[in-house]
Amino acid sequence: MAAIEMKNIVKQYGDGFPAVNDVSLDIADGEFMILVGPSGCGKSTLLRMIVGLEDITSGDMLIGGKRVNDLAPRDRNLSMVFQNYALYPHMTVYENIAFPLRLSKTPDDEVRRRVTEASDVLELKDHLERKPANLSGGQRQRVAMGRAIVRQAEAFLFDEPLSNLDAKLRGQMRTEISRLQRRLGITTVYVTHDQTEAMTLGDRVCVLRKGKIQQVASPRELYEQPVNLFVAGFIGSPPMNFLPAVPKGNRLETPFGDIEIDPARAGKLAGHDLLMVGIRPESFEDATLVEESKRHLGSTFRARVDVTEWLGDSQFAYIPYEAPEAITTQLRDLSRELDAEDLRTQAIVSIDSTSRMREGREAEFWLDSRKVHVFDPETGENLTRDAEAGAELTRLATQDRVEQVEESQQRASADGGQRDGGRRGGATAVGSA
Amino acid sequence: MSTRKKVLWGVAGAVIIVYCLFPIAWIVSVSFKAPSDLANKSFLPSELTWQNYELILTGGASELFLPALRNSFAICLIATAISCLLAMFAAYAIARLDFPGKKLILSTALVVAIFPVISIVTPLFNLWRQIGLYDTWPGLIIPYLSLTLPISIWTMSAFFREIPWEMEQAAQVDGATTWQAFRKVIVPLAAPGVFTTAIIAFFIAWNDFIYGISLTSTEAARPVPAALGLFTGASQFEEPTGAISAAAVIVTIPVVVLVLLFQRRIVAGLTNGAVKG
Numbered sequence: 266m267a268a269i270e271m272k273n274i275v276k277q278y279g280d281g282f283p284a285v286n287d288v289s290l291d292i293a294d295g296e297f298m299i300l301v302g303p304s305g306c307g308k309s310t311l312l313r314m315i316v317g318l319e320d321i322t323s324g325d326m327l328i329g330g331k332r333v334n335d336l337a338p339r340d341r342n343l344s345m346v347f348q349n350y351a352l353y354p355h356m357t358v359y360e361n362i363a364f365p366l367r368l369s370k371t372p373d374d375e376v377r378r379r380v381t382e383a384s385d386v387l388e389l390k391d392h393l394e395r396k397p398a399n400l401s402g403g404q405r406q407r408v409a410m411g412r413a414i415v416r417q418a419e420a421f422l423f424d425e426p427l428s429n430l431d432a433k434l435r436g437q438m439r440t441e442i443s444r445l446q447r448r449l450g451i452t453t454v455y456v457t458h459d460q461t462e463a464m465t466l467g468d469r470v471c472v473l474r475k476g477k478i479q480q481v482a483s484p485r486e487l488y489e490q491p492v493n494l495f496v497a498g499f500i501g502s503p504p505m506n507f508l509p510a511v512p513k514g515n516r517l518e519t520p521f522g523d524i525e526i527d528p529a530r531a532g533k534l535a536g537h538d539l540l541m542v543g544i545r546p547e548s549f550e551d552a553t554l555v556e557e558s559k560r561h562l563g564s565t566f567r568a569r570v571d572v573t574e575w576l577g578d579s580q581f582a583y584i585p586y587e588a589p590e591a592i593t594t595q596l597r598d599l600s601r602e603l604d605a606e607d608l609r610t611q612a613i614v615s616i617d618s619t620s621r622m623r624e625g626r627e628a629e630f631w632l633d634s635r636k637v638h639v640f641d642p643e644t645g646e647n648l649t650r651d652a653e654a655g656a657e658l659t660r661l662a663t664q665d666r667v668e669q670v671e672e673s674q675q676r677a678s679a680d681g682g683q684r685d686g687g688r689r690g691g692a693t694a695v696g697s698a
Numbered sequence: 699m700s701t702r703k704k705v706l707w708g709v710a711g712a713v714i715i716v717y718c719l720f721p722i723a724w725i726v727s728v729s730f731k732a733p734s735d736l737a738n739k740s741f742l743p744s745e746l747t748w749q750n751y752e753l754i755l756t757g758g759a760s761e762l763f764l765p766a767l768r769n770s771f772a773i774c775l776i777a778t779a780i781s782c783l784l785a786m787f788a789a790y791a792i793a794r795l796d797f798p799g800k801k802l803i804l805s806t807a808l809v810v811a812i813f814p815v816i817s818i819v820t821p822l823f824n825l826w827r828q829i830g831l832y833d834t835w836p837g838l839i840i841p842y843l844s845l846t847l848p849i850s851i852w853t854m855s856a857f858f859r860e861i862p863w864e865m866e867q868a869a870q871v872d873g874a875t876t877w878q879a880f881r882k883v884i885v886p887l888a889a890p891g892v893f894t895t896a897i898i899a900f901f902i903a904w905n906d907f908i909y910g911i912s913l914t915s916t917e918a919a920r921p922v923p924a925a926l927g928l929f930t931g932a933s934q935f936e937e938p939t940g941a942i943s944a945a946a947v948i949v950t951i952p953v954v955v956l957v958l959l960f961q962r963r964i965v966a967g968l969t970n971g972a973v974k975g
Contacts, residue, residue, distance in 0.1 A: 318867050338870040345871045351864035355886045365872040412872065 266451055267329030267419040268294045269315060274324035276310050276476075284310045286476035288324075292420075292454060295670060297446050299467035300456045303499070303603050307476040308456045309424055315454060316345050316422050328419055339368075344413035345422040349429065350405050352397040352412075358384075359393040362411040369416070383411045386445065403434045407441075414445070420452040427462065439465060447673040460500055464488070468666045469659065472496050474602070482655060483662035490655035494645035497543050497638060498599050503581065506612040507599075509592040510542040510639070517542060517639070520586035521612070522566035524634045530649045534639055540648070541592060543638040546581065546615040552629035554617050563633045571611065573624050580618045584630075585611040595642050722950070729943035736939055750944035759929055759941055765917035766925035771952070773835055773921060774903040777842035781899050782892060784843075785850030790880065792851070793858035794866075804852070811848035818844075819912045826913055833914045838921065841909045846899035853898065857891025858884070893960045900956065904949075922949050 269292040276285040285307040292298045300308040313319040315326065317338035326333050333341050344365070352361050360367075362383055366376045384390050387407040397405055406426060413421055423442070427435045443466050446453050457463055463470050464484040472479040472487065472495070480492045484500075491497035497505050510517040510524070515531045517524045519542055534540060552565045574581040588596070588610045596610070614630065622628045639649045728736070729750050731743040738744050754763040792800055822841060823832070831837035861884060869879035885892075910924035926945050929938040 316871055318870070337875075338867070339873040339875065342873075343871065345868070347864045347868055349862065349864055351862065351868035353865065353869075353883055353887075364869070368873040368878065412868075416873075 266294055268292060269420060269452060269454065270325075270327040270330075271311075271315075272325040272327070274311070274314065274326065275322045276307070276314060276319060277322040283476050285314070288473075288476070288478055290471060290478065290481060292452060295450045295452055296666070297443075297453045297455065297466060297468045299463045299470040300454065300473060301458065301460065301463040301470055301499075302473035304458060305475075306473040308458075308473050310476075311473070312422055312424055312454060312456045315420075316343050317341050342416075342419050343422055344416065344418040344420075345424065346406075346409045346413050346426045348425045350397075350409040352405060352408055354397050357394050357396060358389060358400070358408050358411075361397065361408055362389075362415050364412060365416045379415050380411075383415045386414070386448075387411050387441075402430050403438060406430060406438055410442070410445070414449065418451070420454065421446070423453070423455040423457075425457055426455075427457075428459070442466065444673070447669055448677045450670045450674060460502060464500070468662060472499060483659040485662060486655040486658040489658065490650050490652070491543075491638070491647055492650060493647055494541065494543070494595075494599060494640045495602070497640070497647065499603055501545060503546050503613040503615075504603075505543045505545050505638075506614070507592070507596055507640075508542045508544070508586065508612065509588045509642075510540045512537060512540060517637075520588070521568060521584075521630070521632065522564055524564050524632070524637060526634055526637060526639075526649075530639070533648050537641065537648075539589070539591065539642060541595070541640040541642045543640055543647075544612075544632060545636065546613050548633040548636040549612075549614040549616065550631045550633075551616040551620040551622060552631040554620055555631045559633075560631065562635055563631050565629055565631045567627050567629050569627050570622055570624055573622055575618065578618060580616050580620060580622075582614045582616055582622060582628075583611050584614060592642060725943045725946050728939060729947050731940055733937075733940055736937065750940040751948075753941050754945050754948070759938075759945075762917070762925050762928060763922070763945055766920050766922045767948075769835070769917070769919055770904065770921040770923075770949075773838050773842065773919070774900055776835070777839045777846060777903045778896055778900045780839070781843050781846040781850050782896050785847060785854050785895060786885075786888070786892065788851045789854035789858050790884065792855045794863075804855075807848035807851050810844055811852075815845070815906075815908050819908055822909075823912055833916055833919050835919055837913050838909060838919055841913065842903040842906065845906065846902050849902065850895045850899050853895045854888070854891050857888050857894075860891075861887050897956060897960060901953065904953065 269290075271288055271290045274285055274288045274290075275283060277283050288307075288311060290298075300311060302308050310319055314321050315328075317333070317336060317340075321334050328341060328343070353364065356364065359380055362380045363376050366379060371379075380393075381390075384393055387410060389404070389407055389411060392400060392404060392408075397408060400408065406429075409426070426442070427438050430438060439462060442455075446466075455462070455466060467484055469481055469483055470487055471481045474495050480487060480496045482490075487496060487500045491500065494507070498507070508519045508521060510519045512518075512531070512534050513523075515525055515528055517526065517540065524542065555563075568584045568586070570582050571585050572583040574583075593610055616622065616630075637649070638647055640647055724741070727741055727743060730746050730748075731738070732745065732747045732749060735744055735747075753759050788803070791797070792804065818841075826832040826837050831840070865883050865887065866879045869883045870876070874882065905923065906921070907923040907927070910921040911927060914920040914924060922945070926942055926949075929941050929945070
């Protein structure tokens, strides 16, 4: 177990294209760090530089305080789960998991003990003598994880490990990975383009764009206090709605009527003629269903509903709006960069599932003006971000993590004590070593 | 498939099999005919006789045939082994590494492979006599390598390209050196390719006639195809057809055995299950 520190890491390819550009990132010991971003943002390259499969053009990579830039992958003592698992097809599951131990010339009975432990944790006991070709996708995935946890690596690296599984299995494996990481308490770096994985698994999430870090924060901070348009648009599903706005004193004129914001935040907007307002779908509501006590905290407006989607537990309404050329261009660029389908100038709004709003009719909506973000349309910067509130969210998340790790490790050892002292005791020893 | 279709396929298959195997059946039949029986105007011998086989294995022609058989086996096996080993390393480099001159190596290999043997053999004959390689095993192994190496490199690099890069990277992350990753992961996965290549290389060497007849003069190194050409009848009025047929049958046997032995290993698709797909 070790912390991973990256200092001004740059990866330049032969043609001078910087895939990773001046990335500095500290990953604490035992932390679950997610690298996320649209395809081509350099997240996989960064992971492969940590493990040593890509050369580092410049900058320092420190693992456990030791500079590893020039070390071969095998000398870095990290374990990695590849996107396509990369199991050895000519070996049985047992030998696949045992492979790292065989390479380090571990004695046979030690190998057997450790492989048994790992296969117990991953419920692979019944499949040890089978070949990878005969396993299902989820089982192959678990074998790949078994190969990673069997030795006492400094850190786990995952390269989009769940992208080849179907949706249901992905959910299962996601919780499995989370449970395992908490239990072993090992530093983990996880690359994904799936924001559900990013939000649910990570202690902290690092959002990358074109090889540059945009924001490193806990999932809650990313969601509630994004630093810029890119992060705001990337995190959240359905995505944040962006509307053009013209500031007038404490009010913002938008296609959805005037939004009043508190003077402190309005002060930050001085000197801009055109702004972009970002509002999450759940900040809207069907005005007829808003409690009277809340009503004055936001503004109401009338708009024509294009389409509604009723999903049982929730309901979405699509509201088209007009926007000036500058804003539509900016939005189109953003959606292209996020690999999203072309964002039409329409707002996606989450309303209560009991709402009887009709498609094609006008309806009255309420929006919570406390939760409005205002962005500079040129630089994309979030002008109303509250850095302190954000930092507080991340601090709380860190605290949670420490408690969770302690708790799950205690539970694991208590569990082991009851079931089979010797073997399970060994399993926790792997974690706390 | 309907019954009608099945019948048609069966008939078509049978026609092709007869067309391909008829010459072989004829040779087998001739090998069992006595010299006086050769012109009996029928496919089957009027009387089955082993005398051709006796002639080449124990009789007068055995002095010519048996050493040639031994030479052929040894020379072809050595040439195949060397060419497989060299081709394995070369193909790995070509499939995996980026180095200047990669294209050059591949195209040179191709040029060597298509260069007509007959145009090389005369200068080689002179050179070999001067440096003392004429009529020796190495004197044949070296030219055979020039025939087998190009095709081996091409076949094997195709196989190596099929093996996913991640296999090797996974092994390296698991703590393997480049050599360990090659030996423990790549070579086992490439095994079908290696066997296929070995068989092709062996056939090429085994079937060679021009080098065999030109670069040897005695039983010290003369291979079977060359020896067959030197068979004579019992008298100058007798054709050695029967003896040659018998020898041809015997020479075919190792090739058949080899294919039967390794056909199981020549199954592609061993990499199934390595990666999702």
